[in-house]
Amino acid sequence: MSAVLSLTPSYYEALKQLTLELAGVKLGTDHAFLIETRLSSLARTEGFDTLKEMIEELFKTGQSRLAVQVVSSLLERDTHFNTDLPSFNKLYDVIIPQLQPIHKNGTIRILSFGCSSGQEPYSIAMALDKTKEEYPNLNFEIVGVDYPSSALDRAKVGRYSHFDVQRGLPIQDLITYFNKENEDWTIKPDLKNKVTFEETHLLSNLDQLGDFHVVLFRNSLPHYSSPAQVRVLRGLSGLVKPLGYLLLGSGETLNHINFGFDPITHEDSIFRKRPEKIEAEPIDPNIKVPNGKKTFDKAKRKLRGIDEFTNAKPSQTQTG
Amino acid sequence: MTTCLVVDDSRMIRRVASRILKDLKFETSEAENGQDAIDKCRIDMPDAILLDWNMPVMDGLDFLKELRQDPEGKLPVVVFCTAERDVLKITQALEAGADEYIMKPFDSDIIESKFQQAGLI
Structure with missing residues (x-):
C-alpha cells in the first residue's frame, strides 16, 4: 500500500x-x-x-x-443517469400529478441538491420532456447545485463520456437528447437550456437559490454526520415552498425530526411541506468556512x- | 433461469460477455455469426440475445431482421453490442427491432444497466 x-x-x-x-x-x-x-x-x-x-x-x-x-x-460522486429509479420515478408518478392541478399554466421549480456532474438534473429534464403532451401548459425550471468542482464544470458543459451515457440511460434517450461529438456525447441545446447550475456551499445559507416546489436530495444524507444532517435538512426546509415536496433516496428518512414536512402515506422517501410557512431556524452565522x-x-x-x-x-x- | 444467446465472432468477447451474464444469473449459450445464431434460435429460442453487428457469414442486422420475421422471433429481447457508435447505425438497429444498444468497449456495469433498461433484470 x-x-x-x-x-x-x-x-x-x-x-x-x-x-x-x-x-x-x-x-x-x-x-x-x-x-x-x-x-x-x-x-x-x-x-x-x-x-x-x-x-x-x-x-x-x-x-x-x-x-x-x-x-x-x-x-465528487460517481453518479448515473436515472439513478435509484424507485425513488426517481416518484417525481413524475406522484409529485408532478399532485402539483399539476395547482399550477396548471404555471412554472414548477425543481432543485437537484448535490447534483455532482449533472446526470440527475438532466434526467429530470428528459423525464419531464416526455410529459409535454400530458401537461402542455406546465413549465419547468430545473436547477442543479453543488460545491464548485470539476464535476460541476462538466455538468455545465453537458458533455459525457461513452461510459457515462451507457449507465442508466436508455438508448432511445441517448439519440433523442444528445449529439455525438467525437468520442463524447453532449446534451442537445433544447434540453440543456432547461437546466441551470449554481455553485454553492451546501451547508451555507441557501436563501439566494430562491424557493422550489420540489427538492431532490437523494442518496447523500447517510454520508453526512448527524449535526450536518440536521443542518442540511433545515436548510432544505427553507427552500421548499409550502405544500412543496422533498424527495429523498429510497429508504431514506428525516430521522425523527420533521423539519416542517409530513411523510406522504404509502410513499417511501417523499415528504410534503406543511401549508403554513414555517421559518427555518437561522443558520449559524459562524458556519465554518474554508478560511476559518x-x-x-x-x-x-x-x-x-x-x-x-x-x-x-x-x-x-x-x-x- | 433467463436464457441469453451471445452472438459475436470474437471468442474472447463471447467469453467475457458470458461470464458477466452468468454473474447476473443468466444461462448463456454462444453463436459465432448471424447464421449460427439463426440455427440455434430454431432449436431453442432464448429469452435474450446479445448481438454483435459486424460478423462474417451473416451480420447482426441481417440476423435481427430475419429473427423478427419469425413469429417466435418477436419475443427475445435483443441488445446490440457493437463497436458501431454512429447515431444513424443506432437508429437503424432500433428500427430493425433492437430493444437496447451497447457501444463497445463495455464493462459489467454497462451490461447490467442495459439489461435493466431492457427489462431483463
Whole structure:
C-alpha cells in the first residue's frame, strides 16, 4: 500500500477532518486510495509537482480557495443517469400529478441538491420532456447545485463520456437528447437550456437559490454526520415552498425530526411541506468556512496529534 | 433461469460477455455469426440475445431482421453490442427491432444497466 500511496496516514486523517468540518461529510476509513487518486489529479491541475506538496501548502497557508477545491474533489460522486429509479420515478408518478392541478399554466421549480456532474438534473429534464403532451401548459425550471468542482464544470458543459451515457440511460434517450461529438456525447441545446447550475456551499445559507416546489436530495444524507444532517435538512426546509415536496433516496428518512414536512402515506422517501410557512431556524452565522481559523486549527491538530503518535510509537515499542 | 444467446465472432468477447451474464444469473449459450445464431434460435429460442453487428457469414442486422420475421422471433429481447457508435447505425438497429444498444468497449456495469433498461433484470 505504501508503495502506491504518497501521503502518510496523518495527512489522510487531517483531510478527513477538513472534509467533516467544511462539508459535514464523513469519509470512510477505506478512502485513502480515493483521496490519493482524486487529489493527484487536482494537484497537477493546480500546478504542484506532487500531491504531498499541495497538501503541505494547504495546511501551511490555510488557503481557502484550495481548501474548497480539495474538499470538492473529495466529495465528487460517481453518479448515473436515472439513478435509484424507485425513488426517481416518484417525481413524475406522484409529485408532478399532485402539483399539476395547482399550477396548471404555471412554472414548477425543481432543485437537484448535490447534483455532482449533472446526470440527475438532466434526467429530470428528459423525464419531464416526455410529459409535454400530458401537461402542455406546465413549465419547468430545473436547477442543479453543488460545491464548485470539476464535476460541476462538466455538468455545465453537458458533455459525457461513452461510459457515462451507457449507465442508466436508455438508448432511445441517448439519440433523442444528445449529439455525438467525437468520442463524447453532449446534451442537445433544447434540453440543456432547461437546466441551470449554481455553485454553492451546501451547508451555507441557501436563501439566494430562491424557493422550489420540489427538492431532490437523494442518496447523500447517510454520508453526512448527524449535526450536518440536521443542518442540511433545515436548510432544505427553507427552500421548499409550502405544500412543496422533498424527495429523498429510497429508504431514506428525516430521522425523527420533521423539519416542517409530513411523510406522504404509502410513499417511501417523499415528504410534503406543511401549508403554513414555517421559518427555518437561522443558520449559524459562524458556519465554518474554508478560511476559518478554527477549521484549519482542528484539522492541523489532527495532523500534529497523529504525527506525534506515529513518531512516538517506535520508541515505545523498543522500550517494551 | 433467463436464457441469453451471445452472438459475436470474437471468442474472447463471447467469453467475457458470458461470464458477466452468468454473474447476473443468466444461462448463456454462444453463436459465432448471424447464421449460427439463426440455427440455434430454431432449436431453442432464448429469452435474450446479445448481438454483435459486424460478423462474417451473416451480420447482426441481417440476423435481427430475419429473427423478427419469425413469429417466435418477436419475443427475445435483443441488445446490440457493437463497436458501431454512429447515431444513424443506432437508429437503424432500433428500427430493425433492437430493444437496447451497447457501444463497445463495455464493462459489467454497462451490461447490467442495459439489461435493466431492457427489462431483463
